Amino acid sequence: MYSFAYHRPVSAAEAEALAAKAGEARFLAGGMTLLPAMKLRLAQPTDLIDLARLGDLRGIKVSGSEVRIGAMTLHAAVAASAEVKRAIPALAHCAGVIGDPQVRNRGTLGGSLANNDPAADYPAAVLGLNATVHTSRRTIPADSFFRGLFETALEPGELITAVSFPIPERAAYEKFRHPASRYAVVGVFVARTGGGVRVAVTGAGPCAFRATQLEQALAKNFSPDALKGIKISADGLNSDIHAAADYRAHLIGVMARRAVAAIA
């Protein structure tokens, strides 16, 4: 790891001010992706701004229509939350299959979204549930949050404070785990709401995206059978030694059918 200056602000305003002053600052939430990257010297921030003392960024609030989760809430807390399980069980499930137990005991919702790893689980839930990302400066709808590989709509120094998830009628998340890394080779989040059907895919592309082809089919007929025979294009999908693009394309269909089967 390269050297860096470490800061531990107590408010979002202080955190933003520190970031503005620093050469190349990174916010440190759970650090489950950032710190490993820094250990391998793949990331070299001049300043790390630890958000752990921003107490009001932690917590889960469930109202009649939405689940609001503070950015610094641990994956394990979301996975174990009785309230989340009641309101959006698929969201609790999604948090519960991230990484491994120790990752879930450190990793946070905000950190995961800000980092926007192409194989992270949470982006699928955020996009699938049409959530709203609250930042220190504004609110960003899910559809415009994820911009590309490790790229989001966040501006330099902008801090995620919370995410609100509208409660769907039904939702499910199916993940095909990477055998080695435990990230998603393909993860598909399917949500059915009064407004229609959303299908979000993670792991397969540069960042999470909506499978509109599948959404349209499911809008007409919400059943696994509606997805049979739909060929998903492999264009632009990721390829590595474990899963080439065509295999990932195939897995999107399989995971989507399984998610639909779970809630149809």
Next chain:
Amino acid sequence: MPTVTMTVNGRAVSGEAEPRTLLVQFLRDTLGLTGTHIGCDTSQCGACVVHLDGLSVKSCSMLAVQAEGAAVTTIEGLSNGELQPMQAAFREHHGLQCGFCTPGMVMSAIDLVNQNPTPSEHDIREWLDGNICRCTGYHNIVKAIKAGAEAMAAGGKR
């Protein structure tokens, strides 16, 4: 160099640490608690698992400064003389061979049982996603954790 203060195995400790010092390095190099091991550099093997404020975490994936003010328990802090029930179960069921992954396995297993006092074989295997063992094939680790959970329930001892 900043000074870091925390409670480790029930004792208040402090020491100097560069910000880039990992918690595992602080435990091993500054405090001499070498029972916590480093088996990889990508945060997967789990040889470095300790408890931070009661939850299992990978001490290779956090900075020592992040543990400021926290309570850390390492493998050395589990028992004084008599083996803690999970440790004893690992011995009874031959859940270890070379011993390198063992401290992390035991710390992880105890966290599992704290959260789920009666884990099934499936629960245990799933939970161990963050702990890699190359010696045992996990068969006896799974057996040991099951027995350890029962012993912990019977003894009511964390």
Next chain:
Amino acid sequence: MTVQGIGAPVRRKEDRRYLTGRGTYTEDINRPGQLHAVILRSPHAHARILGIDTSAAARMPGVAAIFTGADMAKDNVGSIPCGWLIKNKDDTPMAEPPHPPLVPDRVRHVGDQVAVVIAETRNQARDAAEAIQVDYEVLPAAVDTAAAAKPGAPQVWEQAKNNVCFDWHLGDKAAVEAAFATAHHVTKIDLVNNRLIPNAMEPRAALGEYDRATGDYTLYTTSQNPHLIRLLMGAFVLHLPEHKLRVVAPDVGGGFGSKIYHYAEEAIVTWAAGKLGRPVKWVADRSESFISDAHGRDHVSHAELAMDQNGKFLALRVATIANVGAYLSTFSTCVPTYLYATLLAGVYATPAIYAEVKTVFTNTVPVDAYRGAGRPEATYLLERLVDKAAREMKIDRVELRRRNLIPRDAFPYQTPVALQYDSGDYQSTLEIALKNSDWAGFESRRAEAKKRGKLRGIGISTYIEACGIAPSAVVGSLGARAGLYESAAIRVHPTGSVSVMTGTHSHGQGHETTFAQIVADTLGMPIENVDIVHGDSSKIPFGMGTYGSRSLAVGGSAIVKALDKIVKKSKRIAAHLLEASEADIEFKDGTFSVAGTDRSVPFGQIALTAYVPHNYPITELEPGLEESAFYDPLNFTYPGGCHICEVEVDPETGVTEVVKFTAVDDVGRVINPMIVEGQVHGGLAQGIGQALYEICVYDKESGQILSGSYNDYTMPRAEHLPSFTVETHNTMCTHNPLGSKGVGEVGAIGSPPAVINAVIDALSPLGIEDIEMPATPQRAWRLIQTAGMARAAE
């Protein structure tokens, strides 16, 4: 059997320190004034070093020294030797290029050692290593095993034409050709044995120290065999006399072969400690392990089996290309030859066998022994071939095996590939495995799985291995440059407790318990009174260490021999004390007695008498009670058995799940059944890992490793594996005093073909007859897709 003696599942003596975090691994050792070394490694698979500029790095904070290959050459540092000379078919020696610890002029694999930075802290050393400027001229790389010897391939070494290290053969070619000429049917198969990375959980580490007062060097290292390191590094690389060099392998976190070899870093830190007069410590990051630990397997083979009309095996011929990587690691050359081709008879009475092995250099990490070493490759080839033969001959695969097993009454059995099996009962291990796995009831399980949308399959393999290496004279005649005996020294202390110094090394196998059981059983004392000392060349007699499942069969036998001497001397002391003839002294349960009388003396009193010889036959017998023995085996030992695997494949995703695994192994005399089962479990996990999950992938053009971390190299996790059903059915080794054969490798040898045969069985309804290891989801899915398209086209 006593509760703590031979045959008892004694809980391990070593566990308490491991379970309380008080083990002492190399990385846990720190010496006063210690510096930290970081190795600058090649980012290229093949490149000429045009220049190295260390000036900026040398000025970085905390840097004590930077050394390159040129510095080591100035000190006449030698080449890391290969331990086994193999000869070509024409009797000329193999190509044996140099292997300097730091390469001076040309790098030959990603990870090759270019320079070492030594600094006050590891972070400082790493910071400085990044500041070293190396000017490389990148060369094309030879990466692919099968392509390396083809014309036009980039050349790794000038002295190895067409990248061939050696072209070797074994067996009677003429007899094989004659048998093929008369065969009713010939089954042919092409196979790849996937390259693996051993991945012991403890990364390698080395700490060198030099004592200016005495001129003594000490190396602490993660080794399976400290004396072997002392011999190779002292005599060949650093030219240090053995009495001035101590090598300590303390607690070692797994080896699986990868910690047998003498590695460059050991020589670098020892040499640098001498240069700097301060201890120098190096610890591998896991990423470094992936590109510097010796890898395993990596064969490409073609095999043909000739049969008569009843499926009786007439002859086998095999042509294998084996990859040794860029340099010859310590045992690299014997693995694809004498540990591989000699096992091609398996448990079958095949009368004629001929094997050709061409070993090639490539721009990859050196390849050497990994759990099983040669024998898994032989077993995989044979058992895949037999299954295919059964399909082609339309003979049930179990029945075909039964027809060809070496009969029970054929031992000692001379194979056509040099080995003589001393004992075995392959019929029984096969039949017990069939029963334990409920082979007969499988079809109903297949049908049930089908209802759930899963393809269920069952696979079988039998295996043999040669281990307990080995008679020194035999291996010497085959090219080994060392003896392969083992040593033991038994020191009975005045109050009767015992220290056993063994030349083997325990890094998970539980020797501290198993060996203590042998002593406790023989001397009739509690196991707590026996300590096993291993791993420190200054404390133990010269020994060859632990690999090839040899520790109990060879090292345990040395202990038995030394115990015999202890008992013999004790009897003479007892005879004196009891005023009886030595011939009348009996020894049982720790007590010496005069036959037919109630006169007796306990072992503890004998020990005390030996050290306080007031009433002692001093003119005939020396005082003290300490004996040593070396044991050089008369033959290899031959564990064998049968493994059966049951899998379910998800046809939609290609995911294979092992749902049931049954192993029945013949390991000879069992000292501690709990430890034996644990060894089998671990071997199975690695064998299943090879079959379904693990592979080292190199980019075939650039030679970059694509599976260089746990993000890409699939280590089997708890979720990937089932609980196993294991049993032993043992016949005794006939030529060592314990009757033990060895158990460390059996799991890894027998299991890969059982798994793959099961996967193929599962996929066979789709017309699929072959899948490469590892049978990953993607691979299975592709085959299923292709089969589906083929069906649709029909």
